[in-house]
Amino acid sequence: MAHAATNPQEIPAQQSSFRKSLSEPRTLVNTALTVLALLFSVFAMFPLFSVLYMLLAKGATQLSLSLFTELTPGAGMEGGGIGNAIVGTLVVVAVSTVLALPLGFMGAVYLAEYGGESKLAVVVRFCGKVLTGLPSILAGVFAYAMVVVTTGSFSALAGGAAMAVLMIPTVMLTAESALRAVPSKMKMAAFGMGATRAQVVTKIVIPTAIPGILTGVMLALARAMGETAPLLFTALFSDYWFGGELLKPIASLSVLIYNFAGSPFEHQIALAWAASLVLVTIVLVLNVIAQIVTRRPEEH
Amino acid sequence: MASTGMKAGPDLTEAFRSPVSRPPSAWQKNFDVAFKYLAHAFGAGVVLLLGGVVFEVMRHAKTAIADYGFKFLTTSTWDANRADFGILPEILGTLYTSILALGMGGFLGITVALVLSQGFVPRKVELAMKNVIELLAAIPSVVYGLWGIFVLVPLLRGPAGWLNEHFESIPFFSTRLSGPGILPAALVLSIMILPTVTAISREAMAAVPKRLAAAAYGLGATRWEVIFNVTLPTSAGGIFGALVLGFGRALGETMALAMLVGNANVFGFSLFSPGNTLAALLANHFPEAGNVEVGALMYAALVLMLITLAVNALGSWIMLHATRELKGLG
Numbered sequence: 252m253a254h255a256a257t258n259p260q261e262i263p264a265q266q267s268s269f270r271k272s273l274s275e276p277r278t279l280v281n282t283a284l285t286v287l288a289l290l291f292s293v294f295a296m297f298p299l300f301s302v303l304y305m306l307l308a309k310g311a312t313q314l315s316l317s318l319f320t321e322l323t324p325g326a327g328m329e330g331g332g333i334g335n336a337i338v339g340t341l342v343v344v345a346v347s348t349v350l351a352l353p354l355g356f357m358g359a360v361y362l363a364e365y366g367g368e369s370k371l372a373v374v375v376r377f378c379g380k381v382l383t384g385l386p387s388i389l390a391g392v393f394a395y396a397m398v399v400v401t402t403g404s405f406s407a408l409a410g411g412a413a414m415a416v417l418m419i420p421t422v423m424l425t426a427e428s429a430l431r432a433v434p435s436k437m438k439m440a441a442f443g444m445g446a447t448r449a450q451v452v453t454k455i456v457i458p459t460a461i462p463g464i465l466t467g468v469m470l471a472l473a474r475a476m477g478e479t480a481p482l483l484f485t486a487l488f489s490d491y492w493f494g495g496e497l498l499k500p501i502a503s504l505s506v507l508i509y510n511f512a513g514s515p516f517e518h519q520i521a522l523a524w525a526a527s528l529v530l531v532t533i534v535l536v537l538n539v540i541a542q543i544v545t546r547r548p549e550e551h
Numbered sequence: 552m553a554s555t556g557m558k559a560g561p562d563l564t565e566a567f568r569s570p571v572s573r574p575p576s577a578w579q580k581n582f583d584v585a586f587k588y589l590a591h592a593f594g595a596g597v598v599l600l601l602g603g604v605v606f607e608v609m610r611h612a613k614t615a616i617a618d619y620g621f622k623f624l625t626t627s628t629w630d631a632n633r634a635d636f637g638i639l640p641e642i643l644g645t646l647y648t649s650i651l652a653l654g655m656g657g658f659l660g661i662t663v664a665l666v667l668s669q670g671f672v673p674r675k676v677e678l679a680m681k682n683v684i685e686l687l688a689a690i691p692s693v694v695y696g697l698w699g700i701f702v703l704v705p706l707l708r709g710p711a712g713w714l715n716e717h718f719e720s721i722p723f724f725s726t727r728l729s730g731p732g733i734l735p736a737a738l739v740l741s742i743m744i745l746p747t748v749t750a751i752s753r754e755a756m757a758a759v760p761k762r763l764a765a766a767a768y769g770l771g772a773t774r775w776e777v778i779f780n781v782t783l784p785t786s787a788g789g790i791f792g793a794l795v796l797g798f799g800r801a802l803g804e805t806m807a808l809a810m811l812v813g814n815a816n817v818f819g820f821s822l823f824s825p826g827n828t829l830a831a832l833l834a835n836h837f838p839e840a841g842n843v844e845v846g847a848l849m850y851a852a853l854v855l856m857l858i859t860l861a862v863n864a865l866g867s868w869i870m871l872h873a874t875r876e877l878k879g880l881g
Contacts, residue, residue, distance in 0.1 A: 281773040285671065291662045292680065298742045299687050302698050309701075354596050361594030365587060375594045378601040384796070384863035385856075386803020388830050389604065392852045395837065396607040416604065423597060447575050449586035477691025480805035480830070484837035505693045505806075512697045512810060520701075527694045538689050 303531075310528030313521055323490050323507060327516055333526045338493050339407070339502035340530075343486055344475055346411025346497065347418055351471070354415075355422030356464065362423070363430035364452050376427075382420035390416040391481030399485060407493070407501040410486025414475045421471035422464075429463025430456055462544050469541035473534045479505035504530045605856070612853045615846035623850055629816050629832075631840070636847040638854065640818035644826040645858070647818070648737045648808065649801035656741030656801075657794050660748030664790075667749070668756040669778060681753075688746035696810030699739045700731070704811070707735055711823050728823035731813040737822075739807040744797040751796060755789020755873060756782055788873030795866035803859045805830035829855040 273279055317332050324331030358375065366372025394413035399405055433456045441451045457464075487500035488510060504526045511523035575583070615623070619636055626637025663684060667677055711728035718724045728734070759782055767777045783790070813825020814835055829851055837848055 277773055277776075281775045284775045288662050288666050289671065291659055292666045295659045295663050295745060296680070296683050296687075298695075298698075299683060299690070301702060302690055302694065305698055305702055306694075354593055354600070357590055357593030358597045361590040365590050366594060371591070371594060371598075375597050378598045380867055381860060381863065382597070382601055382604075384799055384803075384859065384866075385604065386805065386830060386859050388803065388805040388833050389608070389852060389856055389859075392833065392837075392849065393604045393607050396611050396849070397603075400611075416600065419597065419600065445574065447579055447583035449583040450575075450579065452586070473689060477689075477693070479691070479693040480809075480834055483834050487838065505691060508693045508697055509806065509810065512693075512700055523697055527691075527697055530691060531694055534689055534691060535686070538686070 306524065306528045306531055309521065309524035310526075313525035314528075318522075318525055322492065323502065323522070324518065325490065326514070326519070329518055331522070333504065333507060333522060333529065335489065335492050336502040336504045336507040336526060337529065339486070339489070340476060340504045342407055342493050342497075342501060343410045343414060343482065343503055344472060346407060347414030347475055348468070348472065350411055350415035351418035351422055352468070355419045355467075355471075356426055358419070358423040359426030359430055359464075360452060360457070362427045364448070364456065376424075379420045379423050382416070383424065385416070386480075387417055387478050388480040390414070391483065391485050394481065394485045402498055404498060405485060405487035405500040406498045407486055408497045410482045410501065410503070411497075413481035413485045414478060417478060417481065418471040418475050421474065422467050425467025425470065426460070426464045429460040429467065432463060433459045466541045466545045469537050469544065473537035473541070476537070477505060477530060477534050479503075479509050482506050483509070608849055608853050608856060611846065612849035615850040616853075619847070619850065623847070624854070627816060627818075629836075631836075631844040634843050636844075636850075638829065638832065638851050640816055641827050641829045641832045641851065642854065643818040644733075644812065645802055645828040645830070645855070647820075647826070648733060648740055648812065648828055649798055651733070651737035651822075652740035652744055652801045653794060653798050654741075655738065656744040657748055657797060659741070660745045660793070660797065661752050661790060663745070664749045664753040664756055665778060665782075668753050669774065669782065684746050684749050687742065692743060692804060692806040693810070695739050695743060696807045699735050699807060699811045703735050703738060704728075704730060707738075715823065722820040723822050726819065726821040726824040729825070731811050732823045732825050733812065734822040736808050736812040736826075736828075739811055740801050740804055743804060743807060744801050747800050748793045748797040751793035751870070752786070752790040755786040755793065758789065758874070759785045786873075788869060788876055792866050792870035792873050795862060795869055799859055799862040799866055802862060803830060803855065805834050809834040829858075 273282065315332075317330070318334075319332060319337065320334050321330065321332035322335050323333060358379070362372055362375060366375060390413045393416060394409045398409035398412050402408070437455055437459065438451050441455045442448075446454070482503050483506060486503055486506065488506045489500045489502045491502075493501055508523045508526050508530070511519040511526070514520055514523075615636075623637055624642065625639055626635075627639045628635045628637050630636070663680070666672065667681055667684075672680070708728055711724075711734070714724040715727050763781050763785060764777050767781045772780070808828045809831040812828060812831055814827050814831060815825035816827055817824070818826055833848055833852055833855070836844060840848055
């Protein structure tokens with residue numbers, strides 16, 4: 252079955268029937284494979300539904316106002332919530348956005364408007380792709396070496412720096428394709444009126460490409476929100492509210508889920524499910540917003 | 552620049568008002584030059600960032616490399632108190648879990664890609680399934696880890712015990728599943744790489760020129776004959792690239808493994824025994840590591856980085872050539 256019949260003379264010798272009936276072996280094999288493929292596809296989607304079901308079954312029962320307004324409880328204690336972790340996740344993601352946006356965005360402007368196919372552009376694009384494939388934990392190792400070792404403590408800044416490394420390539424590569432999608436007629440019209448390249452880029456190309464750029468930012472944010480590995484030994488965790496100090500350890504939803512998942516206390520495990528529900532909801536909402544913002548025309 | 556009035560377009564009123572033939576002012580010229588250099592600087596910044604990541608890890612691993620040398624890769628102790636480190640079980644565990652995940656996730660991923668690209672289901676169902684698969688990728692890995700601990704492991708315990716009882720002589724089933732282990736970790740890993748494999752191989756299949764399949768249908772081939780003889784061979788390059796990139800993703804995945812693989816510093820072929828991977832080792836030891844151990848962990852991070860970078864570079868290279876090959880067929 253590896254290759255199509257290469258010798259045309261062989262074809263009449265096969266005498267295969269073109270009748271479509273389940274009693275024909277060819278039709279039977281075809282139908283059986285189709286059924287199998289559909290079954291496997293349903294099977295492949297099962298985990299998603301199982302995860303969503305568990306989140307609702309175990310997480311939704313925990314939802315209450317105090318979940319969002321109270322601090323994480325200590326070992327064996329009842330009550331409490333995940334308020335500090337929600338705030339912490341938002342702070343870390345905000346820090347990483349501030350760090351990642353300029354580099355990702357201007358890198359994309361360079362690639363789309365100035366780089367062309369020059370050597371530097373090829374290298375920049377390659378580095379961007381390599382960074383996309385960088386295991387997230389290595390971003391954490393990098394931030395540990397750069398920030399934690401230098402400042403001498405785990406901190407929100409270190410966590411944000413680790414996340415930023417993960418956000419930059421996503422932001423850059425999606426923004427590049429958004430900038431490239433701007434019709435060249437619009438640019439030519441502006442050039443024809445005597446605009447400088449910088450004017451064309453800042454006044455025509457970027458404003459037109461904003462929806463696409465925002466999509467990339469949303470997707471990068473959604474990815475960053477759920478990341479745990481880079482935060483484990485950069486942001487660490489904290490049982491207290493964020494007090495405005497970026498150089499202190501900070502709580503996050505994802506690290507909370509990791510810590511409490513291994514806890515021997517029922518109540519902490521229940522909070523891990525609740526935190527998962529909150530986290531997945533935020534991530535899915537960001538994904539949906541990203542899809543709405545682009546309203547990409549359907550392929551094919 | 553405010554873009555009021557017109558949707559998705561820049562505000563041109565100011566441009567229309569200004570004299571068309573006026574040359575750019577000195578300020579505009581300076582801004583043009585400055586903006587150009589700024590863009591170049593930020594572009595180069597991305598290269599520096601990757602260089603920085605590689606350099607920082609290497610710099611911190613330097614002493615450990617000098618201290619432990621090649622022995623680090625071939626021994627199996629991890630003892631911070633005696634400063635004796637080796638990551639052989641982690642390297643093997645990383646490869647083993649990833650290969651298992653690739654076997655399961657790759658097969659399912661390609662099957663789903665076929666269903667999504669070969670007109671098996673109505674267009675609307677196709678789109679809905681595509682969205683569901685994309686959502687699989689959006690779920691954070693730590694949530695999969697939690698799900699694995701409380702849903703998958705209890706689910707596997709029964710069948711695993713039965714297999715161990717009846718087929719103990721087969722190395723894959725030679726131990727009992729005590730909780731976390733290779734199999735639950737590899738299963739969750741396969742769920743996580745499935746969307747990657749599906750998305751990329753679906754694109755490769757969709758890029759196969761329609762007239763090739765149409766010609767085969769015209770000769771009376773059934774749908775699966777077309778798939779096996781035309782679609783799959785033609786898109787083989789892209790599918791292979793998808794598998795390699797999925798493998799690269801599996802190698803670096805951390806949380807699901809840190810939570811499910813058992814963190815035992817041993818390696819065995821049994822699917823039910825606990826093991827460890829490079830990424831899980833980093834996740835579990837870094838937060839509380841002292842100076843000596845951090846050096847060893849940096850060395851382990853360097854090994855992980857080299858493995859994943861090599862696999863990803865290979866995958867990207869295959870994809871590049873696969874798309875080039877297809878261009879000649881249109």
